[in-house]
Amino acid sequence: MSRIVLVTGAAGGIGCASAKVFFDANWIVIGVDNKEMTSAPPSWLKRYICADVSTVESWEKISNYVRCNFGSLDVIVNNAAIQICIPLIETTPKEWDAVMAVNLRSVYLSIYYMYSLMKTRGGAIVNVSSVHAVSSSSNIAAYAASKGALTSLTRALAVEMAPNRIRVNSVLPGAVNTQMLWAGLKRGHLSGVSVDELMTNLAEKTVMGRIGAPEEIAQAILFLADDARSSFITGQALIVDGGATARLSTE
Numbered sequence: 001m002s003r004i005v006l007v008t009g010a011a012g013g014i015g016c017a018s019a020k021v022f023f024d025a026n027w028i029v030i031g032v033d034n035k036e037m038t039s040a041p042p043s044w045l046k047r048y049i050c051a052d053v054s055t056v057e058s059w060e061k062i063s064n065y066v067r068c069n070f071g072s073l074d075v076i077v078n079n080a081a082i083q084i085c086i087p088l089i090e091t092t093p094k095e096w097d098a099v100m101a102v103n104l105r106s107v108y109l110s111i112y113y114m115y116s117l118m119k120t121r122g123g124a125i126v127n128v129s130s131v132h133a134v135s136s137s138s139n140i141a142a143y144a145a146s147k148g149a150l151t152s153l154t155r156a157l158a159v160e161m162a163p164n165r166i167r168v169n170s171v172l173p174g175a176v177n178t179q180m181l182w183a184g185l186k187r188g189h190l191s192g193v194s195v196d197e198l199m200t201n202l203a204e205k206t207v208m209g210r211i212g213a214p215e216e217i218a219q220a221i222l223f224l225a226d227d228a229r230s231s232f233i234t235g236q237a238l239i240v241d242g243g244a245t246a247r248l249s250t251e
Contacts, residue, residue: 004171005028006076016044025226028047055110072120081103099142110125132144132147135245177212215242221236
């Protein structure tokens, strides 16, 4: 019987790569994103729901879709996120609330509405956090706060969900070649003017000397989702950053 995974933020870099990795591993993939599909979806996103994951109404729609079409769910990948790259003192309450709604509230809502579809046969929840949960930089405080909270929430949920054989882990990506990374290149933490210079400077900050690919994060997500690969892992934060956080900032 094919396993079923729900991936939020499925139209973005890591989300789309994750949907494809699960699809290629013979999972049934349900993608969720707030972007309308403007053309025929790729094969791994044939089951696609356009929804704002920060709202109750969207999760009612998503849970009804899964319940009516499949009756159960094996894995949730909470990947949807937004990033505001400005100093905290310039961040408006509306902007702060928007970041928390998409990056954190959506995870609570996913579990509140999807738990009943998972509890009978167990499964896994993989939350896509960020290295900003453990080590951060300037002009990204709201995002960092949301990801730090998500990593803590992951640990608490692992304890709560264990009696129903639901494992909960998080993946903390470092610099990954996505639109979100490009959008944040000029927030003042890198030297250089052109995009190429900024990307080179960022790559040099990793031990491996390069930026990550979305597919590399997707493989880590699949590992934590698959009981055959990670059955004794729960409550953990897996950092996938090319070694960026391994090196002392003073070196």
